[in-house]
Amino acid sequence: MTSDPNFRALTGIAAFAMLALTAGAAIASEFERVRPVTHAATQKECGECHMAFQPGLLPAVSWTRIMDGLQDHFGENASLPADTAAAIRSYLTQTAGSGDGRLIRITEQRWWLRKHDFEPSIWSRKTVKAKSNCEACHRTAAQGLYEDD
Amino acid sequence: MKTILLLAATVAFGTGVALAASGDPERARILDGYAAQAKASDFTGFSAERGRSLYLGPHAGGKVADTPACASCHTRDPVGTGRHYKTGRDILPMAVSANPKRFTDPAEVEKRFERDCVNVLGRACTAREKGDFITFLSNQ
Structure with a gap:
C-alpha cells in the first residue's frame, strides 16, 4: 500500500x-504581534503627533530614510534636536522589522495592503481620519497587538 | 561701575517683568532669553495682543497648507484641547491656565517653535514673536 x-x-x-x-x-x-516601543524618546517624540509606530513595522532602510527626512515628514516639518534624533534613529534601525525598504509608509507595505483591502470610504470616517490611525480599529495597537481584526 | 549697576538693574527689572507676566520661574527665564535677543532692535516689551494675532492668523506661505494658523490645530480657544490636523491626535491646551506645564521646558519650547513656525508661517519666528506668543498664552 x-x-x-x-x-x-x-x-x-x-x-x-x-x-x-x-x-x-x-x-x-x-505583523500582528510586534514588540512594543520600549525607548522613552521614541515613545515621546513620535507619539506626540501620532501613535509611536513599533520599529518592527518597517525595515531598517525605511526608518533610516524617515529619520533623514524629518524636515519634510509627510509634508510637515517634524525636525528634532540632533542628539534626540540620533538616539531614535539607532533604536528604530536596530529593532527594525522586514519589508520593502523603498517604501517609507507602513500603509504601502505589501503585507499591510493585503490585510486592509477595504472600501475606500472607511478611511474618511470621522473616527478613523487617516490610514495611520491604527488605534481607530486595533484598540491595542499601541502595545503592538494587532490581532483583534 | 555705574554701567554695571545700570545693567544689573535692567536685568533685574526685566526678570521681574517676565516673572510677573508668566508666573513660573522657568517660563520667566525662557521669556528673558527671548527679551535679550529681541532687545537688539527697537524692543519695548512683549505684547499679548501681538501674540494673539500671531496665534489666530491666518498666515500665508506656511509649509502645511491645511494649517494657516496656530489655531488650526490648537483651536481658536487656547484653553481647549487641540487636535493634530491630519492624525487627529489630541494636543494638550496651549493656555497656561489650562496646562501649567506649558512653556516651562526650554528645549521643548525651541523644538516646537523651530518646527511649527515653518509649518504655519513658512519661516523661523523672531525672538519677539516667540515672546509675544508665550506672553499671550501665559495670560490665557
Missing part, C-alpha cells in the same frame, strides 16, 4: 500544503 505511487504523490502534496499553510501563518502573524 505504501509503495503505491499515487499514495506517495498524495502524501507529498499534503505535506507541501501543510508546509505552505504554516509558512503563511508565520508571515501573517509577524
